[in-house]
Structures are given as C-alpha cells and as structure tokens.
Amino acid sequence: MSPAAPAGNAARVDVEDTRLAWGLLSPTVVVLALVVGFPLAWTLWESLHVHDLRMPWLGYPFAGLANYRDAVADPRFRAAIAHTAFFAAVSVSLELVGGLALALTMHHATRGRALLRVLVLLPWAIPTAVSGLLWRFLFDGQAGIVNAIFVGAHLLDRSHVWLVDPTMAWVPIITADVWKSTPFVALLLLAGLQSVDESLYDAARIDGAGPWRQFVEITLPLLMPAVVVAAAFRALDAFRVFDLIYVLTGGGPGTATESVSLYTFSALLQRLRFGYASALSVIAFAATFVLGLVYVRFAGKHLLRVDR
Amino acid sequence: MNAYTALTQHAVRWLRNLSPAGQPPGGDAAPPRGEYASTIADIDHTFPASTNTRLAAAVRLVSCFAAAHIVLQLYLTQQQPYWLLPALIFLFLFTVYVGLLYWRTDLLDHAPSTFDELSTAVARARREHGPPFGLVWSGARYEGLVTVFLEYLHGFGGRFLDATGHAAVDSDAGIRALTAMRDSIYRDLIVPRDVLAWQEEQTRFAFQSGRAVAMRNWPYAHPLLADRAASQVAEKFAVALMPHARGGRSAATLGGQQLAINARSRRPDAAYALVKHLTSPEEMLERARVAGEYPARPALYDRDELAAAIAASPAQIRRVIEQAVPRPVTPVYAELSELLQVQLHRALTRQREPADALHDAANAMNALLVRARLVAE
Secondary structure, three states: OOOOOOOOHHHHHHHHHHHHHHHHHHHHHHHHHHHHHHHHHHHHHHOOEOOEOOOHHHOOOEOOOHHHHHHHHOHHHHHHHHHHHHHHHHHHHHHHHHHHHHHHHHHHOOOOHHHHHHHHHHHHHOOHHHHHHHHHHHOOOOOOHHHHHHHHOOOOOOOOOHHHOOOOOHHHHHHHHHHHHHHHHHHHHHHHHHOOOHHHHHHHHHOOOOHHHHHHHHHHHHHHHHHHHHHHHHHHHHHOOOHHHHHHOOOOOOOOOOOHHHHHHHHHHHOOEHHHHHHHHHHHHHHHHHHHHHHHHHHHHHHHHHHO | OOHHHHHHHHHHHHHHOOOOOOOOOOOOOOOOOOOOHHHHHHHHHOOOOOHHHHHHHHHHHHHHHHOHHHHHHHHHHOOOOOOOHHHEEEEEEEEEEEOEEEEEOOOOOOOOOEHHHHHHHHHHHHHHHOOOEEEEOOOOOOHHHHHHHHHHHHHOOOOOEOOOOOEOOOOHHHHHHHHHHHHHHHOOOOOOHHHHHOOHHHHHHHHHOOOEEEEEEOOOHHHHHOOOOOOOOOOOEEEEOOOEOOOOOOOEEEEEEEEEEEOOOOOHHHHHHHHHHHOOHHHHHHHHHHHOOEEOOHHHHHOHHHHHHHOOOHHHHHHHHHOEEOOOOOOOHHHHHHHHHHHHHHHHOOOOOHHHHHHHHHHHHHHHHHHOOOOOO
C-alpha cells in the first residue's frame, strides 16, 4: 500500500479493501496451510526424531539433526543424488533438443498438422508405469525386440541383458523418459514458436539472412523464454523421477540406477524408518525448492527482458 | 479366564521368551489347560518335531509384524500402538515351502550332489542336447535372491548370523559361496545372466519350456511342470536337494505360510474354527494335490494319498524339510535381507568383488543390529 495514500475516506476504503481481500483469500490460505504447510511441518518434525516402525521398542526419542548427519554420510543416498542429477541432465538435454526439432517440424508442416500433433502427443498420454513396462519388454534380454534388432544388424554378437548392466541399464531408462517427455517439451516450444512475429523473418530475408542465420538470430533468442519454462518443468519432474525407474530396474542392478525418490520410498514405506526417511524427504524437498527458486528468478529475468 | 485368553497368554509368553539371537525359549512355556490344550499340542507337533521349526514359525510371525501393511495399519488406526506383539497371536504352520533343485531326467543321469558336479553335468548336458540355459535361479534383487544365497551359503558351511547374533555372511564360507554363484554366471557359463532380473516365475517359464537343464524353485512349480497340457518337461524331471560344496551339507531354505488370529478379533472362536479346518489333514492333502503345497503335519508323509498328490516321494520331501534352514529369527529380518540383497546383486552384476560386498553387507547389518539394540556394540 502506498504510504502517500490520501487521508480520510480513501484510507478507510483501502482498509476495507484490504480486509475484503484477506477475507476472499482466506479459504485458499487455509486450504494451502492444510495440504502443504501441515504435512511439511509434520515431516520436518518427524525428521528430528528416531521413529522406526520396525523397531517399536526404540520409542520416539528426539534426535536433533542426527538423521540429517546420517543422510549426509550415507553412501547410498549420495549415490542416489548423483544418479538423479545425471538422469535429469541427460534426459532433459535430449528432450530439449528433440522437442525443438519436433516443434519446428510441427510448425512448418503444411499438410497433416492435426494428425502429426496427435501422433506426437501419444507417448505423453500413456501412463508412465505402462510405458515403463512397455520399454521393459522391448529391452528384455530374451524376448526383447531391441536385442533382436541389434543382433540382426550385427551390432551385438549376442543378446545383451540391458536391465542388469550397471551402465547400460541407463539406456532403457533414459530412452523411455525421452520418448515419453519429448512431446511435452515440443508442445511448449510450439506455442513459443507460434508467438514469434512473422514479419521479423520477412525483414531478415530482405536483409539476406539464410535459414540458419534466421534460426540462430531470431528463432532461438525469441524462443528462450519457452525453452527456460520447458527446461524448468522437465528438470523438476526429472529430479523426482520414480515410477519409470521403479518399473524398469527397481533401482538396480544393486543400486546402480536408484534415484532419490526411489531410495526415500524404500526407506519410508519398505523399511518404515519414518524419522530417517523424513530427513531424506526434507533434503530432497529443499533441493527441489532451491532449484525451482533459481529457475523462477532466471526465467523471470528472461521474460522481463523479452517484454521490454 | 476362558480358553482363548489362556491361549493368547501362552503364545505371548512363548514369543517373549525368544531371545533376539533366536535361542530356543526356556522350558517355562507350559501349555495351558482347557479346551484349547489340544491346539497347543498341535503346535508342538507340526512339522518337524525339532525346535528349528518352532523357531522358523516364530520368524514368520515376527516377520509378520514387520510386514509393512500390518504394522502400518495398526499404526494408523492406533488400535495397538508400538509394541505390537500382543496384537496377534500366532497359531499354526499352514504349509511348508522348501527350496528344491528341479533337474531334467532326460538330460542328466542323476541329481548332482556337489556344486562342481552340477557345473560339469549341466555343461555337458547343454553341449550334447543344446538347451540354451544350464541352471536357472531367481537372481533379481529381492527376497528370492537371499533364499538362493542361503542354500549356497549353508552348502559351503556358512551361516547368516553367528551364535552371538551378529551377521556372519562375510565368513570364508560366505565369500566362497557368493564367488561360486558369480563364477557359475561368468566363468562356467552355466547360469544365464538373465537370471539377475528373474523371479521364480521367469525361471519356471524357462524350465517348463524346456530351455534349462536344472532349476532352483519352490514346491509350487511341481504340479505346473507336471501338467502335460502346458509343460514341455512333464515326466522328464525330478526334484532333489540343492547341491553342496565338497565336504559340506545340502540345505533347503525354509519358507511357508502360517495362520494367525488377531488378539482383538471379535470372533476368535469362528477364526479358530477356520484355522482348525484349514489345518486339518484332509485340507492339507487337498492343498498338496491342487497347489503342490507340502503339508505341515509330519504324519501325513506316511500316507499313500500324499504320495499320489505330490508326485514326488514323500520320504524324500520329508528329508528335504528336515534339512531346511530357516531365515534368522529377528524382528529386523526384512531390513537385514534388504541390505544383503543389494550387496549380493552388486557382486553378481560384477560391480563389487564378493568379499568386499559381503564385508559391507555384514558391517551394515551389524550397524543395524546395534541401532536396534539387538546386539551389543
């Protein structure tokens, strides 16, 4: 509220407006406090305790930051963070490149546009658990078509057991994620492409710029806001990856493809270590939150500069 | 005090007398008198009449508490917060599962008794007759892998926990056992790499379609494999104990099902009547015939009906059950197993050396046991 607000009636109206505004907002605030604030606070509280349902005789003692200290020292948790970061970086990069290519194709397609869009969206519409199973069958060591193709083309001399190879297991995981999420990125980028003013290209053509020059100087810079938004959505999504890896490898072989969500899940719902798993959740939440904050600021800056 | 209460108290006292390391309870748990006394006698006479089985039964009970959904349910409803032992009373062994070696009678002359013999025989059978796989077992990262490892471990003379209740999987025997499992995949090439993603059913599909010389699986596979309409190997297979290392002794991992009555049941008598029916000799024979589940009553192994029902020699099955090894008796078994599964799978996928993997597993398991205050530091 402006400190220079005129005295008298206007000020009273301001106060009434403010009250009204709070009154209108309060249901939302209450709902958010209930569904976001409360669980968050409870998780935080849990994370400060020893609370192990498998060991009820230990009780529920306050443990301070012990769970956090254990988490930081836990090699499996550290590895899970590294796996998640690797997965997010590789799959989101591939999705951005693939999504851009798809978006450009859809944008410039003169015939069959509607059909093309439906086809592109299909992988996105399939539930992740289902597409995970699909890819698991495709990459199956015995009956999988991927092995059949590679062996048939003499790229492999014998069937490879993809899902139990600590390095190669990433191939089906990332392939499945890229296959599924590229359409989403493409759609966001297509919207961005369609908002670019056509007259800019006309002007560029008159100035003698070729297609590549037009792409680098006009399309890419003007598409940046859409790219940043798409990257933000996908990176946050990829950081929480659970279902795809759960279905494909279960985090294995060993724990070679275990993500943060998967490890937290196993600590919370399989081993029933409520206190420790809460600490893991809080750490994951904080990381995602910070990542989101940085992105929002970054994206905000970009959008603002473009607006000017 | 009615008979049901007496039974509850007896069961609870019996369980509390189990020490964490799984030592047998002292002799103070005398059966209560009354209507249900015969029931208690029944518990004592379920298969086999050794403390092993009572302990194994207790393991299953304790794991029962550990089973996520039960604990979670009780926790969420707050019917019986935290100390859960009195929440259920345990009654009966229902069926007995044991790990078995299924082998092809048309490809091998006799059941191999040592791991070396198995390797040689299976390799020769594959060369001569050409099935793509030699031996298959469930090697995915889950409880099934631990049950297979236990058979190798005991076959090499190792133990899961030592007498003080500490993890002992990284003994010399343990390392040799895990190395043998790994070598069978990568050196002897008798176990396909695929098994590292397989559970019981995938191994059964491979064996049933004639693609494997031998398989380690549970009794349930028997009637399915013997079904001429669906199986390529009907009448071409037999069961035996898993092999052992030279100078060692074969072991079969013990599994099975138990029936329990909730102490808070509103109809304990109806529940008891059901348990009584389900554990009756006739019912057990029926389950053996239909589902291949071995009865938990030793007396049934002398009956001709059982011989007809399970298509294997009851005397032989009885010997297997008597050599069965239960998984450790500890309320944190599920967690111990999970720690072991990860390290076993790392060694079998060649991310770690067996010795390193087992040392890490034992350290993590001991740290867990200390945290649970089940062993001294």
